[in-house]
Amino acid sequence: MRIWATIAVLASSWLIFGVIASEPIAANSIVVQNVIPFPLPTNAKQITVSSALFGLKRVDTKGNVTIFQTTRVPLQEGNAYGWRIKLKDYQGEVKWREVLHLPKPPESWGTDNGEDFSISADGTTSVTRRTQSAPEGVIENFWTIAPGDPVGKHRIEVYIDDRLISTFEFEIIPVK
Numbered sequence: 001m002r003i004w005a006t007i008a009v010l011a012s013s014w015l016i017f018g019v020i021a022s023e024p025i026a027a028n029s030i031v032v033q034n035v036i037p038f039p040l041p042t043n044a045k046q047i048t049v050s051s052a053l054f055g056l057k058r059v060d061t062k063g064n065v066t067i068f069q070t071t072r073v074p075l076q077e078g079n080a081y082g083w084r085i086k087l088k089d090y091q092g093e094v095k096w097r098e099v100l101h102l103p104k105p106p107e108s109w110g111t112d113n114g115e116d117f118s119i120s121a122d123g124t125t126s127v128t129r130r131t132q133s134a135p136e137g138v139i140e141n142f143w144t145i146a147p148g149d150p151v152g153k154h155r156i157e158v159y160i161d162d163r164l165i166s167t168f169e170f171e172i173i174p175v176k
Contacts, residue, residue, distance in 0.1 A: 052085045
């Protein structure tokens with residue numbers, strides 16, 4: 001009997017104080033009326049490319065890196081090839097993804113320790129993901145020729161936020 005009395009008292013007090021409503025509340029209209037606009041994060045702005053270079057990496061005696069632009073890379077162990085992309089009016093960190101397509105699998109794949117790196121089942125495509133500081137809006141990546149790398153047509157696609165920002169087609173050629 002005490003349980004029923006408690007339920008009756010609680011139910012009547014809820015009805016009196018409006019906890020239980022006789023009509024459903026139109027929550028959608030309340031939510032829409034109370035929307036507060038928030039500014040977009042600064043890194044959400046559209047990223048645009050001001051320049052994109054591909055070629056052989058050259059390092060001078062002072063350690064400065066330049067790119068000798070070419071689409072023909074000699075198959076010579078130690079040669080480094082890659083890309084450098086300048087982003088327009090951008091500073092800060094950039095999360096990019098590089099997809100490297102080879103004509104056939106190399107004898108082996110190798111990367112720096114700790115990279116987010118994967119290889120396709122057939123061994124002809126690699127995906128590298130990196131977060132890189134770009135204080136002057138510059139991102140880049142280079143590969144070094146190793147024994148067993150294939151000759152032929154290659155392609156590198158670079159993405160930021162799942163948007164293709166640059167494609168580089170080149171050929172690894174045998175050294176005569």
